[in-house]
Structure formats: structure tokens, C-alpha cells
Amino acid sequence: MRRIIPPLIFGILGCAVLISLGVWQLRRLEWKESVLAEIEMRIASAPVPLEEAEAEYAPVTLSGEITGPALRFIYSGTEEDIVAAVQTEAGRRVIVDLGLVPARPMASAPPELPEGRVEITGNLVMPVGRGGTLHLDQSNAWAARELGNLAEVLGAEPVFVVARQIEPTIPGLTPLPVSAEGIPNNHFGYAIQWFGIALVWAGMSLYLIRRTLRAKD
Template structure:
């Protein structure tokens, strides 16, 4: 029996691509594990001053920054320390000189979307985490008046699903091979 050339090439190429993606996910798993170890170690380091420029090397470090004045507020979905769903209130702070990115500071949690009132700024101590819009944000240990404490960010909340993704790609490659062999078998019978 002669194998159909073009379908065989397509299936073999697809299987090779899927196996390659599975191997890549295994490599990503190792990279993510190393990153999580780095973040865990950063959480145990001595506190630093709020960085002037966003740098992911500071993620999960304890830090202190000074908010000269909150320029604006925004609310994003989040949890308080008891795990209740609601809104984290983030102050966009002026940090001095009008230069640089300033500081994004999570100043507390509430079930109300409205901006908190009355806080004029000051020293903020907490944990540095990612902010998709501004690079970094500081999650304050102490909430401002009228808000509750937010859940403290930890590296343990970062998922590492790369092993499952690798298994998924290897399964897809095996399924493609089995389906192709069944199709060849059916063709041979005909």
C-alpha cells in the first residue's frame, strides 16, 4: 500500500508542531518554577524604597513609597483579607517633581465602587505587584479610612499550568496520529 503523500506530510508536520509545543511548555514550566522561587525569595528580602522606574525585579518585595497627593482613583475587582469579592481602590499618586510614572497604590477594599474620600497622601508601606497599565503597584498594608485591608499578594497565587499544557499538546499529537492511522486503515479496506 502506498501512503497518500500530501495528507501524510500534513499530519506528520502537524504532529511535529504539537510535540514541539509540548516540549516548549515543559521548558516554560521550568522557567516559571525558577521565577516563582525568585518571587518567593523577594518576599523575604528587606524592604526597599519605591522604585523610580518599573522593574519586575522588585515584584513581591516589601517597599515603602511616599504619595505626595492622590491625583486620581480607580477601582478594580479584588478580594479583602477574608476572601470576599469587591473592589480594590487604587490611588494614582504624585511622588515628586512631576517626573516618572509616580506610584499606583492599592489603598484598600470595599464592596462600594465609589472613590474613597479624605485621604490626602502620605507614606505607604506594602508589597510590590504587577499593574497591567503602569508596570508596578504597591499594595498597602494599611487601608485608608473607610476601606478594609486587601488580600496581600503572594507568589503562590501565580498559576503554573505549563505541565498540563504540555500534556494537552502531546495528547493532541497522539490523537492526530491515531485518527490518521484509522483513516489509512479504512482506506486500505476500501
């Protein structure tokens, strides 16, 4: 019987570690769901002036003029995301994601944006682009969003607002409001993976114990 003690201990310890990792992921799932619920509540709360907002996803309002060239971001095969700087009436220059327009040939110029005062309601976010912001060509087409690079290109503060309503409306442009749906929450899948590995580990341990017992016979 002593010969099966090492594989038995090996199997029990391995299963214990793997199961504990699965349980940890379930706890992380509960935490992430509470965070997402809080974000959804924050997104849906009443907007405040941009100068009073602090937390990410906070609803804000701002008034000013859209200035400088617009940047086109590849959103899908049929749509582009338009980002531009807004000079606010409070004297700030911030970055605003205005929304989606139908995709156009890469060499075409960005869409014309309205002159004069606009009122924007949206949410503060922190965009992160993989590998930084990649400029594709001379028509202000870009492949990723990275806040520091955008601020430098647009000559604006590193403050990013995603519009959900623009007055007056911009013809052909559809705002893309912020939501928590795009925030990853894969902890349940990770938990299933750990529990599955624990099951395989248990099976392999039992197989090893059986082989050890047969070898003894």
C-alpha cells in the same frame, strides 16, 4: 505497500511536530516555575526606599500624604479596590493601591482617606487593564487598571505600588498584598492538549493506513 507510504509519512511527521510542541510546553513550564519562584523570593525580600527600587515586584517603602480623589475599582461583588496618589516626602507623586473596602452603591462617593503623613510598605507592579481604563460614572468608579491612564487621571508618575502595610491603618480598608498566585501558568495544560492532539493524529493516521490497505485488497 507504496500506497501507505504517504499516509504513513504524514502521520509520523504530524505526530513528531505535535509531540515536540508538547515537550516545548513542558520546558516552558519549567521556565515559568523558576520565574514564579524568583518573583516570590523578590516579593518576600527586605523592602528598600522607593527611590532605590528598580525591578518589578521589588518591596519598597515610602512616606508621604495621600492626595487627590481616590479611584474605586470593581474587584468583586462585595469589595472594591481603592487606588490613590501619594505625594512622597522625597518629592515624587506615585500611584498606590491601598487595598479593599466593602462595596458600596455605584453612585456613592469614594471612601474618605486620612490626612497627614502615612508610611506605606508594598511592592512595585505593572498593572495592565484590558481595553484600557474604563470610567463607569461620576463617583470615580472604574472597571480596569492601565498605568498610563491612571497616571494621567491622578497627575502622578507611572509608578504603581501595591500596599501590604499602611501606618496608621485606615479603618475599613484591608491591604491586598502582591503574590505570584495570580500570574498565569498554563503550560502544563497546553502540553496535555498537544499530546492529546498527537494521540488523535496517530489514531487518524492508523485508520487511514488501514483503509488504504483494505482498498488494495
